[in-house]
Amino acid sequence: MKTCGATPGGPSLDGVDLTKQSVIQGVILKDGQSDGVPNGAPVASAHVRLLDSQGEFTAEVPTNTDGQFRFFAAPGTWTLVVLAPGVRKELSVDAATGVPAEVVIQI
Amino acid sequence: MSRETALVTTDWVSENLNNPKVVFVEVDEDTTLYEQGHIEGAITFHWRDDLQDGLVRDLISKEKFEALLSKNGISNETTVVLYGGNNNWFATYAYWYFKIYGHQDVRLIDGGRKLWELKALPLVKEVPSRAATRYVAKERDNSIRAFRDEVIAAIGTRNIVDVRSPAEFSGELAAPAHLPQEGGQIKGHIPTAKNIPWSKAANEDGTFRSEAELKALYEGAGVDLANDTIAYCRIGERSAFSWFVMHELLGVNNVKNYDGSWTEYGSLVGVPVAVGA
Numbered sequence: 289m290k291t292c293g294a295t296p297g298g299p300s301l302d303g304v305d306l307t308k309q310s311v312i313q314g315v316i317l318k319d320g321q322s323d324g325v326p327n328g329a330p331v332a333s334a335h336v337r338l339l340d341s342q343g344e345f346t347a348e349v350p351t352n353t354d355g356q357f358r359f360f361a362a363p364g365t366w367t368l369v370v371l372a373p374g375v376r377k378e379l380s381v382d383a384a385t386g387v388p389a390e391v392v393i394q395i
Numbered sequence: 396m397s398r399e400t401a402l403v404t405t406d407w408v409s410e411n412l413n414n415p416k417v418v419f420v421e422v423d424e425d426t427t428l429y430e431q432g433h434i435e436g437a438i439t440f441h442w443r444d445d446l447q448d449g450l451v452r453d454l455i456s457k458e459k460f461e462a463l464l465s466k467n468g469i470s471n472e473t474t475v476v477l478y479g480g481n482n483n484w485f486a487t488y489a490y491w492y493f494k495i496y497g498h499q500d501v502r503l504i505d506g507g508r509k510l511w512e513l514k515a516l517p518l519v520k521e522v523p524s525r526a527a528t529r530y531v532a533k534e535r536d537n538s539i540r541a542f543r544d545e546v547i548a549a550i551g552t553r554n555i556v557d558v559r560s561p562a563e564f565s566g567e568l569a570a571p572a573h574l575p576q577e578g579g580q581i582k583g584h585i586p587t588a589k590n591i592p593w594s595k596a597a598n599e600d601g602t603f604r605s606e607a608e609l610k611a612l613y614e615g616a617g618v619d620l621a622n623d624t625i626a627y628c629r630i631g632e633r634s635a636f637s638w639f640v641m642h643e644l645l646g647v648n649n650v651k652n653y654d655g656s657w658t659e660y661g662s663l664v665g666v667p668v669a670v671g672a
Contacts, residue, residue: 332431333512337599338572345594346560347572350480350509353431361572362562371599373515 297390299356310383312338313358314391316351316370326392330355334372334395341365370395398606401490401643402505403476405514411476412436418469418525421508422446422489423479424632432518434478434511438467438525442485442632446492452655454535460496461530468525471499478504478511481632482594482601488635490643491652495540497533503639509601539642541625541651543659546585547666554624555588556613558637559657563629564590566670570629578629579661583670585627589616590672593633596640609640620647627653627660 298313316336318328336357337348341364349357359366361383368391370377375395383389403411411417412435419437421429429439440446445463448455455463469475475493479486486503493501504511511518541549549555562568566582584590595612596604603609613620624641626634631654638652653660660666 333428335509335513340560340562342561344561345592346562348482349573350428350512359572360570360574362567369599371509371513373513376599 297356297392298358298388299352299354301388306386306388308385310361310363310385311358311388312361312366312368312381312383312391313356313388314368314393316355316357316372317392317394319394326394328394331372331395334370334375337369337371339367339369343367368393396643396646398603398644401502401639402603403502404505405511405516408434408476408504408511409516414474416472417474417476418467419476419478420467420469420486420489421479422477422485423481424485428480428508430520432520435517435519435521436523437478438523440489442488446489452659454492454495457496457532457534461532464530464532465528468528469530470528471531473500475501476504477501478507480508482509482597482636483507484593484632484636487639488632488654491539491635491638495535495537497536505603506601513600539638539651541627541653543653543655543663545651546625546627546653546655546660549623549625550585550667551587554618554620554622555585556618556624556626556634556637557584557588557590558593558626558628558634559584559590560592560594561590561672563657564588565672579657579659581661581668583661583668584657585660586667586669588627588669589618591616591618591637593628593636596637603640603644606644609645613641613645620645623649623651625651625653627656629657630654631656 316331316334320328332353334351338346421437421439424442426439477486564584569578626637628634641647642650
């Protein structure tokens with residue numbers, strides 16, 4: 289399934305050893321959907337911040353040209369903060385070893 | 396040093412895009428973003444390819460630094476204005492680097508590439524060309540650079556500031572959470588180090604907090620800024636950020652960046668290590 293040319297969720301996990309990593313990844317899209325499927329254009333150069341369960345800053349990445357981002361976290365509950373021109377959005381996500389946490393965030 | 400001499404605002408940048416005395420340099424761990432778009436007139440330095448020796452783990456030599464700046468049209472009189480992604484980590488590393496080689500007028504864009512993007516300011520793809528110069532660097536100033544033996548000797552006697560995330564400090568993670576988990580041979584921190592993450596010195600938009608907030612940050616964590624201080628992280632770039640805060644914004648002179656950082660210390664045989672918060 290493709291969404292405006294971008295794979296729903298984060299970048300390819302080829303080469304990532306999921307038995308050792310707790311991956312949180314996803315894609316930032318503009319608002320818009322078709323039959324309940326998000327189909328807004330990917331937002332490149334948004335900034336995604338990862339906060340730990342205490343709300344402490346842990347890491348930050350810009351989205352790539354497909355609007356995607358990825359963190360290598362540790363198992364547990366984390367908060368994502370998305371920053372883009374005029375936009376600030378926060379959401380909670382659970383990470384676990386073995387199964388990547390995939391999120392689609394629309395702004 | 397002070398905020399007025401070490402930092403420029405994005406407004407200042409917009410007003411000085413065509414100032415012939417100014418060279419903007421985007422510095423990062425990779426130059427992909429530069430290729431996608433950069434501040435008009437900016438050149439780019441790659442943190443590894445341009446600024447690491449490559450054979451020995453060290454800065455490039457004085458001669459190579461002179462050649463790098465000369466071929467990029469930077470003279471001894473140029474106002475070098477650095478910025479980058481990653482909240483200016485690699486740009487502050489380059490700032491520290493320019494100071495080590497004695498460049499007179501080097502500044503940092505407050506907020507870096509992130510603030511520029513969040514303000515939706517223009518980025519261009521054109522790569523500028525500038526007439527070559529004959530740059531002459533000074534001998535390295537190691538008064539702002541710490542080496543491993545000095546760090547070991549500082550345990551329990553001087554301020555050691557670990558600027559990594561709490562999870563790296565405690566030994567839970569080996570690297571920042573957006574990178575594959577690799578680093579030193581073991582995890583943990585240097586005993587007696589205070590964990591004051593670099594991020595606490597920055598606002599969400601990437602700009603630096605006020606001097607009063609920054610002073611309270613370090614003193615509140617038990618760092619006596621009158622004593623000598625060594626900052627470290629994993630590879631020395633985030634600690635360059637915190638070095639910049641203490642040395643340049645707060646004007647504390649006796650601060651060094653340990654660029655060997657945890658990738659060196661965490662691989663040394665027989666040195667003391669602590670874990671936990």
